[in-house]
Amino acid sequence: MRFFKGPLSAAVASQLLALLILLSAVRFFDGLSLATWQLLLVQGALAAIISRPFGMANWWLVLHLLFPLLLWLAMSWQIPSWIYLAAFIVTLLVFWNSAGERVPLYLSNQTTWRALSDLLPAQDSFRFVDLGSGLAGTLSYLAQQHPEGEFVGVESAPLPILLARLRCGQQHNITLLRQDMWSLNLAPFDVVYCFLSPEPMPKIYVKARKEMRPGSLLISNSFAVQGCEPDQVLELDDRRRTRLYLWRM
Numbered sequence: 001m002r003f004f005k006g007p008l009s010a011a012v013a014s015q016l017l018a019l020l021i022l023l024s025a026v027r028f029f030d031g032l033s034l035a036t037w038q039l040l041l042v043q044g045a046l047a048a049i050i051s052r053p054f055g056m057a058n059w060w061l062v063l064h065l066l067f068p069l070l071l072w073l074a075m076s077w078q079i080p081s082w083i084y085l086a087a088f089i090v091t092l093l094v095f096w097n098s099a100g101e102r103v104p105l106y107l108s109n110q111t112t113w114r115a116l117s118d119l120l121p122a123q124d125s126f127r128f129v130d131l132g133s134g135l136a137g138t139l140s141y142l143a144q145q146h147p148e149g150e151f152v153g154v155e156s157a158p159l160p161i162l163l164a165r166l167r168c169g170q171q172h173n174i175t176l177l178r179q180d181m182w183s184l185n186l187a188p189f190d191v192v193y194c195f196l197s198p199e200p201m202p203k204i205y206v207k208a209r210k211e212m213r214p215g216s217l218l219i220s221n222s223f224a225v226q227g228c229e230p231d232q233v234l235e236l237d238d239r240r241r242t243r244l245y246l247w248r249m
C-alpha cells in the first residue's frame with residue numbers, strides 16, 4: 001500500500017472506496033431499505049475496514065466510522081461556509097507539522113514538568129532546549145523554577161509559537177524561535193528535551209549523537225528509539241504512566 005503516502009491520502013482513498021462499494025450495493029439491491037444515517041454509518045464502517053491494510057493508527061477507525069455521518073449532520077445544520085474555512089485555517093496553523101512530520105500538538109503534563117525540573121542542575125547555569133515547544137508550558141514552568149538556566153523553544157507551527165510568545169513575553173530566560181528543529185544545532189545545549197512521536201525519533205537520536213557535547217542529556221517524553229537502549233527510563237506517577245527516556249551523550 002506504498003502508493004498512498006501519508007495518512008491523509010490513505011484516509012481519502014478509504015472513504016472513496018467505501019462510497020463506491022456502497023453506491024454499487026445500493027444499485028444492486030435496488031435502493032437498500034436503510035435510513036440515510038444508517039447508510040452513512042455503513043459507509044464509515046466500510047471505510048474503517050478498508051483503511052486497515054494502510055496501517056493507520058487505531059484512532060483513525062473511529063474517525064472513519066463517524067466521518068460521513070458528521071459531515072452529513074454539519075451540512076444539514078447549514079453552517080455558513082466561511083466557518084469551515086476559518087476552522088480549516090486555524091487547524092492548519094496549529095497542526096502545521098501533523099501530516100508531513102507526523103507530530104501533532106499535545107502537551108507535556110505538570111507531573112512531567114516537575115520530573116524534568118528535578119533532572120536539571122539546582123544551582124549552576126545551563127542551556128535547555130525543547131524541540132517542538134508547542135505552547136511553551138514546559139519552558140515557562142522550568143524557567144521559573146531555574147532562573148539561572150537559559151531556555152530555548154523551537155517551534156514551527158505559527159499559532160502555537162504566537163501563543164507561546166504571549167505567554168512567555170515577560171520571562172527573560174526564555175528564547176522562542178520559529179524555526180524547523182532540524183536546522184537547529186544542538187551543540188550549545190546541556191539538556192535537549194522532546195515530546196514528538198515515534199516517527200522522527202530515530203532521526204532525532206542520530207542528530208543528537210552527532211551534535212550534542214559529551215556529558216549532555218537527551219530526554220524523550222514517551223517515545224523510545226528502537227535499537228538504542230536509553231541510559232535511564234523514568235516512569236512517572238501520572239494517569240498515563242508517562243515514561244521519560246534519557247540518553248547521556
Ligand SMILES: C[S@@+](CC[C@H](N)C(=O)[O-])C[C@H]1O[C@@H](n2cnc3c(N)ncnc32)[C@H](O)[C@@H]1O
Binds near residue numbers: 107131154
Ligand atoms: C507533542 S507537541 C509537544 C509540545 C511541548 N514540547 C510540550 O511538551 O508540551 C510537539 C510539537 O512539535 C512541533 N513540531 C513538529 N515538528 C517540528 C519541526 N520540524 N520543527 C519545529 N517544531 C516541530 C509541533 O508543531 C508541536 O507543537
